[in-house]
Amino acid sequence: MPDKYIVTLTPEERSELMQLTRRGTLSARKMKRAQILMLADKGHKDDTITQMLNAGISTVHRTRQKFVEGGVEFALNERPRPGGQKKLDSKAEALLIATACSDPPTGCCRWTMQLLAERLVELNVVESLSDETVRRTLGKKQLKPWLKEQWCFSTVGADFVWRMENVLDLYAQPYHPEEPVVCFDERPCQLIGETRVPRPPKPGRPQRYDHEYERKGTCNIFGFFQPLKSWRHLKVTEHRKSEDFGVCMQYLVDGLFPDAQQVHVVLDNLNTHTPAALYKTFKPDEALRILSRIQFHYTPKHGSWLNMVEFEFSALSRQCLNRRIPDIEKLRHEVTAWEQRRNRDKTTVNWLFTVDDARTKLSRLYPQTTLS
Template sequence: MRIAPLGLIDGDRDKLEAILRAPTAPAGLALRARIVLLAADGVSNSEIARRCGVSRPTVITWRGRYGERGIDGLSDLHRSGRPRTLDHSAIVTATLMPPPKKLGVTHWSSRLLADHLGISFYAVANAWREYGVQPWRAETFKYSTDPELVAKVHDVVGLYLDPPENAIVLSLDEKSQIQALDRTQPMLPMQPGSVERHTHDYKRHGTTTLFAALDIATGKVTASCKPRHRSTEYLAFLKQVARAYPSQELHLIADNYATHKTPEVKAWLAENPRIAVHFTPTSASWLNLVEVWFGVIQRQALGRGVFTSVTDLTSKIRAFINGWNTRATPFVWTKTPEEILKKATRKTTSNTSH
């Protein structure tokens, strides 16, 4: 006996066809939408079952569900499942407690904690996943205790967001102890299907210190490599920066390293009033944008470089800087002083409340 086509609610055909086209639609929902559409086209239950690879009772079930509840009837019904027998919060509480001293470990692994609690390590892993606990991870932090924190943050960030008119803002620092490392065997270059490879051991050929001043407005860098990073070398670099910008008013952003504040440096700055130094708060060198550029040169030129001597190292650093300056773009600071201080205050409060 021929069964009458399944009647669709107005607008449901478009919705069902959209479910079939959606790449993210659950497979089960897409299958049910196809069953209902075929039923609406008058296809027999047996033929629908054959085309969809399901049983005839399954086709009848989903025809009935749609007839009773429309598209909502095609969703999976809630299933209570087996009740949880383990308290995940108790597992996490145990995780937050230090392991017994007799174990000799600094933190729990899923297997150690499972043995300690007498449960499976799968249960421990599931509890950690639910609560976002990751005992194997650790990060570093350091809060600035500078009594002038607020004033210095406003001063430095103010230079980034609203630099003085007709003045140059330079972020200045040194990257010390850059090693001239030479691999013991030639590098194997990248090939299709194979990454670049090099030996894990190396030869040391000495070190250099890179002094750099980043022009915030252009992204260009004035730099110099020196064998040491005493106040003598720092002062020599300041004079180089002054020569690079012979007539402009300069605002230098620097950290609180001792060589930046020696009597010789202070005396020279006093003789050159067009140059003003703005210090970042203590333990907050990340406010100095040149640190971002140091990260760039480390990733792009130093980390995987091969250097046969300090001269070779400094030559390749200079080549990178020359190339960088031809393609440089401004460094843009986005966070306001209030946003930075709010985050710092929140972290400090959170840390001291435990």
């Protein structure tokens, strides 16, 4: 039976189709339609084209028909399809977004897609609404009401700036053996024991340990870090009371830097990090003697990033403490080995942020002054 729609390409159309198929940038559908037109132009029947291109007979027939009715462009491209009617108009979308940004209903910790859809139905905005429509609408605005981020809202002002510049200026000073700069802080550590003996790794199988564990209590790690000498020291204690802080300061001036005239200590604003802690620990004469050889430099509140010992604690957590350690003696042994290796390798922090950088990059934090 002869084909009803005869394809006869002009030389220009034939050349255009050849170039399109050679570029390799056409979609699979357009490529197949172009090949159908070229084969039909050569006189091949629909059955033959179907077998050569592994295409459906209806596809070959429709491509011929579209070419005869509208030309090459019409045959290659899809007919415009009317989209479905939008479920939410601009006002309804605005209401949905405002609702998602408001407090959730009583008894719920957050808005869900289903709760938002039900709320719009309750408000007679729409008769019905699916969760998926709500999700797509919020997705266009990159709004995710089910997500929450913990953030630190610091109070920034003259006190923040003064403490920040005081620490940054201290870091910019050259090394002076009689006035060493030591960054100090502490971190809690949980002691955890195994309930079953872990199995060592084997080729093709990682190490295995049981999901159950036994809590063995908690302890504390004090950290001393002298960046200009690439030196650190960690002291493991059972707790972190004011007396422990006082003992650390005594150890700092008498045990670690006995020949220093004054030790500059960078630390945060923890309630135990005060000169009063030494008077709670020692007799007044001893407390005053220790404090006369120490000058405290407090980082701003919520500005612990200015304390370089935080980098050491971060490395310690990732390299040494990221496992189960059952008792304080084992912890002391592991922490000491980590400390010795870091000191031997002369690992330090190359601090580059200066006062001038702060005044340029953090200018928004500085209060407006009335006098020059």
